[in-house]
Amino acid sequence: MLSKKxxxxxxxxxxxxxxxxxxxxxxxxxxxxxxxxxxxxxxxxVVRQASIIGIIAVGVTVVIIGGNLDLSVGSMLSxxxxxxxxLHDKIGPAGAIILMFVLTLLIxxxxxxxxxxxxxxxxxVTLAMLSAIQGLVLIYxxxxxxxxxxxxxxxxxxFGRGYxxxxxxxxxxxxxxxxxxxxxxxxxxxxxxxxxxxxxxxxAVYSGIRKNWCVFSTYLISAFCVACAALVLGSRVMGSQNNxxxxxxxxxxxxxxxxxxxxxxxxxxxxxxxxxVLILGFIQNGLLLVGYPYYTQWLVTxxxxxxxxxxDLANKRKRLFTTHS
Numbered sequence: 001m002l003s004k005k006x007x008x009x010x011x012x013x014x015x016x017x018x019x020x021x022x023x024x025x026x027x028x029x030x031x032x033x034x035x036x037x038x039x040x041x042x043x044x045x046v047v048r049q050a051s052i053i054g055i056i057a058v059g060v061t062v063v064i065i066g067g068n069l070d071l072s073v074g075s076m077l078s079x080x081x082x083x084x085x086x087l088h089d090k091i092g093p094a095g096a097i098i099l100m101f102v103l104t105l106l107i108x109x110x111x112x113x114x115x116x117x118x119x120x121x122x123x124x125v126t127l128a129m130l131s132a133i134q135g136l137v138l139i140y141x142x143x144x145x146x147x148x149x150x151x152x153x154x155x156x157x158x159f160g161r162g163y164x165x166x167x168x169x170x171x172x173x174x175x176x177x178x179x180x181x182x183x184x185x186x187x188x189x190x191x192x193x194x195x196x197x198x199x200x201x202x203x204a205v206y207s208g209i210r211k212n213w214c215v216f217s218t219y220l221i222s223a224f225c226v227a228c229a230a231l232v233l234g235s236r237v238m239g240s241q242n243n244x245x246x247x248x249x250x251x252x253x254x255x256x257x258x259x260x261x262x263x264x265x266x267x268x269x270x271x272x273x274x275x276x277v278l279i280l281g282f283i284q285n286g287l288l289l290v291g292y293p294y295y296t297q298w299l300v301t302x303x304x305x306x307x308x309x310x311x312d313l314a315n316k317r318k319r320l321f322t323t324h325s
Contacts, residue, residue: 023279030286037289044168050281051170052229054274057252057259058177059225061273062185064256066218067198067265068115068122072107073226073252075133077245080104080230082137085240086146093156101227107133108223109216116215130249141242151238160236170232174274177225182270194218199266254301255280 030037056073063070080100087096111129115122148154162169185191196204197214205211234240259276261268284297 023275034289046281046285047171048168050277051174052233053251054174054277055225055229057255057273057277058181059222060252061256061261062221063218064261065198065268066194070222071126071249072129074245074249075130076226077248079133079137080227081234081240081244082141085234088148104227105223108219112216112219116212137242145241147239156235160232178270178274
């Protein structure tokens with residue numbers, strides 16, 4: 001039997017590192033049913049596939065820590081990917097990349113202005129932006145898919161298909177963004193201001209923090225991360241459908257929530273978001289290797305979101321069930 005001291009220590013450890021424990025348990029469980037699951041090639045494939053969701057999740061985590069939501073990232077990914085692929089043959093890869101980043105940041109600035117300065121509800125604004133961007137993509141593409149003509153003769157492929165020292169470029173980009181943003185959020189005054197704004201907006205304002213600019217900047221970070229993800233996705237596929245980003249907002253939120261970032265704002269961690277995204281990727285991969293059909297991934301994703309939110313609330317009120325009606 002464990003003493004009260006040891007029980008308290010175990011509970012504190014699980015509260016702080018429960019996501020990591022869950023990740024290891026998932027890896028162990030799937031390895032029992034599939035010998036291929038823990039192979040080096042499968043692990044690298046999963047991490048590479050999860051990198052696009054992870055890159056977007058890094059930016060959205062900052063938005064959520066700041067006390068807001070960004071549901072427009074899926075449509076924004078569609079827009080950015082279609083744009084960079086379509087412009088590749090028209091103005092060249094360098095010009096296409098620059099213009100895509102500028103216009104994607106412009107969309108993020110619109111979100112940031114409406115939410116940060118106009119003080120509109122982030123859920124409503126980004127949900128409306130999701131619809132608006134998807135319509136814009138259909139108008140721009142004419143409802144047609146876009147492709148790069150000479151996909152084997154362009155350096156643009158490096159971002160999605162290239163390797164550096166045997167590591168896929170998307171994985172490197174994901175890791176670099178996660179490390180940089182984690183350092184910024186943990187060790188700079190800017191990061192502390194974002195946590196303060198998300199945790200207690202009124203107190204943050206009375207402390208002299210310019211809340212509107214902080215919120216505005218988080219949406220620029222989110223848009224920048226979406227543009228990076230679009231760069232990876234477009235160069236990997238060398239083409240794009242006009243709805244290629246559909247559903248990504250759900251997967252991104254699932255990874256973030258699974259990583260323990262509170263939807264109420266003021267709490268979260270980039271590295272835990274990374275783990276949450278990887279858990280989601282490995283669970284989806286494990287289900288396929290075990291033999292479950294693709295659509296079961298969406299059911300499991302739903303269960304994971306509900307479970308993660310429930311445990312987050314339980315951790316805040318110090319009990320699994322509430323007695324209040």
